[in-house]
Amino acid sequence: MKKIEAVIKPFKLDDVKEALSEIGIYGMTVTEVSGYGRQKGHKEIYRGAEYVVDFVPKIKIELVVSSERADEVVNTVREAANSGKIGDGKIFVLPVEQVVRVRTGETGTKAL
């Protein structure tokens, strides 16, 4: 199993969610995060005062899928989150050792 973590632009969340549900992926964890990479923060000026955005607001989504589906999911997220611009984000894929469903105690891919 693989854990897929993607940091994307906030307004792309709905697109990604929709694209994932089209390939049958319905569950994910969504977090509001801030950070910066090549897309640096910027400043705005209002009445002479500067307002600096150091960290750019982003959305992080996390989901765990079976290893066979990982590539498909990564590609789906990539396509849906792509606006062709800087700051579209990154996708990380990590190995997952075990998954346990709390309610039933099911393990492995059955618990996904």
Place this chain on the structure above:
Amino acid sequence: MNKTSADILIKKREDLIKQFLHGNEPEFLEKHASLIDEYFFTMFEKSYAARDMTIKGFPFAVIALGGYGRKEQCIHSDIDLLILFKDSVPPEVETFIQELVYPLWDARFEVGYAVRSIKECLSMAFQRFDILTTVLDARFICGASLIYTSFMEQFRADLSDNHLDSTLNYLFEHGEKRHFDFGDSTYRITPDIKKGFGGLRDYHTFLWYAKIKSNIMYRRDLEYYAFLSHFEYLTLEKSLNHIWKTRNFLHYLIKRKCDTLHFEYQTEIARLLGYKSKDNQLAVEYFLGDLHTKMDFLKQINQITFEDILSNIRIKKEHSKSLPTKTNGLIIKKRRLTFSNTVAIMQEPQLLLKIFLESGQRKIPLSIEARRMVYEFIHLVDDNLTKAPDSIKIFKKVLALSYWEFNVLNVMLTTGLLEKFIPEFSAIVNKIQYNHYHLFPVDKHSIRSVQIINSFRKARGLPVDTLYNSVFKEVREKNVLIFAALLHDIGKSDPGSEHSKAGARIAHSILKRFDFKEIQIKDILFLIKNHLLLIKTATRRDISDEETAVLMAHKIGKIKLLRMLYLLTVADSKATGPKAWNKWTENLLRDLFLKTMGILKKGELASRKTHNLIEKKKNIVLRLTKDKWNRDEMERQLDSMSRRYLIYVSGQDIVNHINLYKNLGSKDFTWQVSKEKGSNIRSVSICGKNKPGIYSKIAGVFFMNELDIVGSQAYSFGPGYVLDIFKVKQPRDKIFEKETWEKAQNDLTRALKDDHFLDKAVKKIPKMIKLSSGKIPRSNSIKIDNETSSFFTIIEVFTYDFPGLLFSITNALYQSRTDVNVAMVSTKVDQVVDVFYIKGLENDTKIETEQELEQIKNAILKSLPKIEAKEIKNEKN
């Protein structure tokens, strides 16, 4: 034998709980306590150890403490016992405890007990206030009643002689600490129905206070001893019953003692309590609405306690005289505002409103008595009063005086006065939205929004303005904003429809009563209708795209409306809860506000005039293409285009450009060369994929092929595409013009693929030009404007025309790792002003650092040839 008594208790208790679950047991708590009493009676009677101790001269009393003492025994409440001896405790008591308590423990009752002598008990009670409060609720069960009475007498005497002030102080401080730790329960997703503000502990505290002051025994005495009015007592009973029932069901579901009303159980408890969903509202929302109302009342009860303690104990003598106020009929007594007498109210009912103004202006709360009076005399507030112009003026002033720490508006709501002025408000009182997002019922949320708006008024002594302070300062009609905040969710009373639209409808009839000008009403309705616009756009649209800000600027239209809408959005989100308001949303929203403000201030892209112009253009394009292309698709295409482009390009040209775009396919670009009538100028329209440096490369290819550029414009043509227009002089080789264009086209294809293709053209750029006019030349200059636009750095280049000019500038920009998004290039005689809107290639935002700006400036200057006047010497000679 012992087992049997416990068994009987268990069986009877099960039956009682069953009856309760079926809704047949209104007096569950008391009966539950009595069942346990019965168990103790029989156990005491049967106990040899008990008899033994009495015979040996150690009589004792079995006493119930705490909630069990009050006979308020919920399903899994603790059973607190005190085994009280007169002088000393004999060792045989161990056996008795085993007989009495162990069977209960075995049956999983939560039993706590203490074995003490009277003396021990007294000294402990006055050392530890938590023990003292349980003793206040002590109730005799069985054994030697004399020991109980003698203990209680001593306790009472000691309390009133030596410990009164310190005990009351404890109640006060402990209450404050509890509210600090547990917070306002009525404003939580998972309220603590015991310890939170509005929880049962507030009632306990009140009862203890009454017991300390007046020796009362039972809850019923609260009315008889005039701690509560008859009506208040009835409300208290109703409130307690509701909360106890809730607590019982909670215990039943969780199968243990618990006071936190977890989110997961709320729906089930609502069902058990018999709530039904109707009119688009969930059963659980009705349930929580009721619960909030009941807890609100306990909060008021709590305030009575605190106010009384404050005025009796904590305020020194000199404050006890009553002081006059500026308003006749209102006085200040013990630091609280109140009416001088009831006759004053009857003579001038407007006092019922004026007291809130006085309270808000002087920041002195209404006394509990004054609140009662407003409530009791509320029938005097009739239409004549609420519609009188001076009443309306006062009402508006009060709205502007409500802050979070000083909540005059909330008092106005609980006394019923707010609803007299705005009856429509009743429909949202304690209206719950069942989710993790909304913390407050709609009415409290609305009031909180008003308070947050008022808090944007800069507090004195703060060194710098926050953005909110300075925007608030610029809002001229504060009342418009405050009314919008008060009424922005009024549409939630109509759950069937979209609440912002319904809200505007309902608010319209309210506002007509409040003496607003037509234009002000229009503004308030706009704010209500659009109060979600900014936050939705900030979180769901690409705010780094200029078009997003332009669209916002368009919809909002006026700077003053944008300011108010921004503050309303902030207040609304803040008043909703931490899910709706955090650094993350704050950043997004602020960014969108500042960018939209930039567009509105500049006016170029979002004025009414441009709006009309763009609509006209769109219609022309639709008309021109109606036979050729699908209308819906056409509209989508037009909507995705940059507004700047739509403003400056003619309808027919737009159609031609769409044609180019449609023919693009997998190619990097397509172009079309057209002749302008009666001139030797050729117009080249190029539609291409937005590859870095494309604009500069086109200019370079034209320069290489000796095509003289006289003007050019560059635009973004929807996401990922550019549309550039070049005005070029007719090629010198007039016979083979077609071939020249073909060669240029091939060159451009190669240049786009190979970054070094144009290197040889760079070398051909002249190093020096001599002016023919003979005037003293002005040197090249560059102006950088980084403030006008939030999205681009705007660069203006002043120089003289020469072959390859555009290429040399744009190439310098491209080599500095920037991208030209918009360009306006034109030549007048020989002096040139070219304007470029650029962004960094790496980060797709405008250039931020001074250092980078300086580098770009120098790169352009370096690329330009030196200007010299021609034949100056000759002229001098």
